[in-house]
Amino acid sequence: MRGALCSIAITLIASTTLAFDIEQQQLFQGQGDETLSILSTTDIGIFRPVIAAFQEVRPDISVDYVVASTQEVYRAIYEEGAQFDLAVSSAMDLQMKLANDGLAQGHSSAQTDALPDWARWQDQLFAFAQEPVVTVVSQAAFEGRQTPATRSDLIRHLRDDPETFRGRIGTYDPRKSGAGYLFATQDARQSDTYWRLSEVMGGLEPKLYEASSAMLNAVESGELAIAYNVLGSYALARLDQKGAATIIELEDFTNILLRTALIPANAENPSGGAAFLDFLLSATGQRVLEENSGLPRINAGALAAQSYLRPIRLDTGLLVFVDPLKKQQFLREWSAAVVQ
């Protein structure tokens, strides 16, 4: 099977077409010959300031930034043998699978050593941003009601007034979105309330999305009353200015997603990947990420301050939901609850 994979990879490289779906691609030209290719799930718009700051330090390096979905990033590295110098993804489980299965290479530096234990796995997988998975509610819809603080509150609201919320609840479709699948599985792992909530939502004809941005648009336009499980950074970036929606960190628990990066084992320019990774983790890189890209920096203190914030641990437990049988089963149950 491995042999087959290899031959596929070879034909793919030979034909020079990338056998995975790219959403965006941009070359940030540097002054020298060295090129660093990054495969990422993060939009170019968000990463641009970081790349610019990196090129201030290393003007000699050109950065080829390719954006794809979490599934495609994983598939590109795991199955297609695509060659990138850094793989950045918000799908922690898939990144974990890549690292566990030996598709990452080790890197250790002062910057990686400074990371807290929960923010890295071995010397292969490193978190560079932490962001809460939040719920966004339309203020109009909750006019005169108390905004829900926990999932139980949310369930009560939905049960008490189903007609207000029918067709106006949005959440990720875990069958299509890797991040959505990660959020759903982590929710299910944390508490059984998730299944109750899913069943209640399922009875109210929920809308299913593949990306946080679309959900946020819908909340802003008033189409949705509740968007459940939205990436906090997107929500903050979009909703800060207008007062149409409220961001809620649910207090029974709020998962903290870690955006992680790894240097693929087959990288052509691993030292370039390492240089960029070290920059991401450096004080400057972290500051630019937080201030200019809106991705909160790794901060153990912020987590300790709020007990309901639960970082999704970078450990082999994440592999469980990558197992195809497990995934099938989870999605079957989820569909039974939500799609009805």
Add this chain to the structure above:
Amino acid sequence: MKRVVNQSISIRRRLLLQLLFVAILLSGLLYLSVRTVADSAVERTQDSILGAATIAIAEELRGGEEGVAVDIPYTAFSMLGSIGQDRVFYRITIGDETVTGYDELALPTEPLNGLTPLFYDDAYRGLLVRAAAVERSVLVNGKALPVRVIVAQTRTSQQTIVASLAERAALLGIGFFVIAVGLSLLTARLVVKPVSSLVEAVGRRGPQDLRPVQRPVPRELVPLVTALNGFMSRLSVALSRTETFIAEAAHHIRTPLATLRAQAEIALRQTENEEARQTIRSMIRSVDTSARSAGQMLEHAAVVFRSDQRSDEQIDLSLLVEDITESYEPSAEMKGVRLVCLPHAHDITVDADRILLEAALRNLIDNAIKYTPKDGLVEVSVISAEGFARLEVKDSGRGLFGAQAAQLTGRFQRGANVEDVVGSGLGLTIVKEVARSLNGRFEIVEREEGGTCAALYVPLRSR
């Protein structure tokens, strides 16, 4: 005057070496045992977690109409991350067919025993892994299918833990060794202390002090000290016996010889017959030679005895020389030889046994008078030179006829120049013995102007 003792390795060093050897051995053992215990403890801990994870998965296996349902619990893998960050691989099979997981992961070679995990080491993707496997039969459509669950984990974190434990064990071993070295040094010193204090006490004694050792000694040394005391008492008995014997022997030989000589002389006076007188004269000569020989032999024995039992005192050589010279004046006068003591400094002192010095000087003066003809001159002098006192006896006699000191000092060796002079050939042997005993030396040479010069060197008293 230290004798060279056949010396083997010192007790203290031997003790120290043995203690150090024991310390090294124990430190090594400590290190090894801590390591092995730690090693197996870590391995057992890791194994039990691995086993628990495998069982957790196996327990979630369900049968049914459609096939085996696998629902891997989250905790199964997340507990594997509790000790360290190791890679995890798993495989679930029905028969040899992989249901899910990593289908290249090796199957156990031994038969499985239900939910009791079987552990084995394996290589997967070039990594050394530890694997646990369990088996469970699951009912599918009324048929029992054997389902195997294998979970494998790399052992990087175990190695890290073991390495850090080993480092600590090594530090422990080294620390133990250092302490043991300190204690060994102390012990070795304490153990040898009674021996060295006994040695000191015995060494402090004067040469004549043969009293038994009275001070308390450790039990282990009692046999040695008892033997030493016994030996010393036997020695002192033997010594006093020897002394008495020499004195008695001298008496017993001299008395009959003196009687014999007196009677021979009477006989000589009463006999007219020239032939008989000749015979009696040669008899008297023989008696004289015998008496001389006996006397010299006894003196020699006394000197040899004395040199083992030296009793040193501070001696002013000028006085000694003057006394002895004076005592020989009558015999010199009788022979018609002038015996003089040359002027000398008065502060030449030595630490030596008086009896030995006197014996030597007497023999030198005796020779000088004996081998010097009538009207000759014998000069006795003492000077100090280069740390030595030089006792010199010069005569104007017949010289040595080219004989060397080495020959003349041999026992019973007489020169070719003796003619009819009575003697035994032991005089210079005695002088040489004295010189050796007093750490000095003896020289005898022929003088250029004729005659002989004999000199005895004795170390000056060190101030």
